[in-house]
Amino acid sequence: METNHTNTPDLGPVAAAMARLASGVDDARLGDPTPCPKYAVRELLAHILGLSVAFRDAARKDLGPTTDTDPGTVTPVLEDDWRGTLPRVLDELVAAWRAPGAWDGDTQAGGVTFPAAIAGRVALNELLVHGWDLARATGQDHDPDEASLAVSYGLLKPAADDPGSDGMFGPAVPVPDDAPLLDRVIALSGRSPHWTGEADTR
Numbered sequence: 004m005e006t007n008h009t010n011t012p013d014l015g016p017v018a019a020a021m022a023r024l025a026s027g028v029d030d031a032r033l034g035d036p037t038p039c040p041k042y043a044v045r046e047l048l049a050h051i052l053g054l055s056v057a058f059r060d061a062a063r064k065d066l067g068p069t070t071d072t073d074p075g076t077v078t079p080v081l082e083d084d085w086r087g088t089l090p091r092v093l094d095e096l097v098a099a100w101r102a103p104g105a106w107d108g109d110t111q112a113g114g115v116t117f118p119a120a121i122a123g124r125v126a127l128n129e130l131l132v133h134g135w136d137l138a139r140a141t142g143q144d145h146d147p148d149e150a151s152l153a154v155s156y157g158l159l160k161p162a163a164d165d166p167g168s169d170g171m172f173g174p175a176v177p178v179p180d181d182a183p184l185l186d187r188v189i190a191l192s193g194r195s196p197h198w199t200g201e202a203d204t205r
Contacts, residue, residue: 011120013100013101016147017130017134017151018096020147021137022090024134024137025085025089025137026090027141028044032044033045035200036140038135038140039136044141046079046081047133050079051137052079054112054129054133056069057072057112058099058100059099061119062102062110062122063099066111070111070112071114072113072114096126106123107119107120121158124157124158128155128159131151132188132192140200147185152185152188153184155191156187159191160191172192172193174193175190176193176194177190178196
């Protein structure tokens with residue numbers, strides 16, 4: 004059965020935001036901490052580049068080394084030419100998920116096989132949340148579009164509400180019910196919306 008493509012998200016806005024944020028990173032901040040405890044800014048950028056390649060290939064159903072590796076098993080290393088490579092890969096990622104058939108059937112990313120319709124949403128969420136990580140770590144603004152935020156919230160909320168689950172990316176951080184949607188999404192991803200670089204604010 005084919006996916007109803009009128010209901011599939013567009014990764015364009017989150018990819019464009021990520022490209023803008025990456026371009027605003029000063030080399031002097033590559034060693035700074037991020038809301039991802041294991042990653043400084045350089046490792047976060049390397050992770051973003053790696054996941055963009057993986058989910059690009061997942062959309063293309065080009066399965067292999069880029070899609071079957073669990074990112075948690077390796078420490079990402081930032082390429083010297085990342086400033087040129089990342090925007091290109093982000094463009095390829097968007098195009099791949101806009102292509103016919105991208106959202107149909109099953110695919111693989113991070114060593115996990117799952118429906119492409121879910122994989123595309125995971126890819127969008129990864130860029131949105133890691134965009135917030137990068138913005139917060141480097142002192143930049145990040146204001147994701149409402150449609151993308153709704154996709155992330157819809158992806159993260161069911162796992163957080165499951166009593167037997169710690170959520171998709173760790174236990175959710177409590178926030179008020181009337182908190183901005185971005186804060187609620189970030190909290191559902193296991194991060195404190197108020198992270199400022201201190202270890203105890205995650």
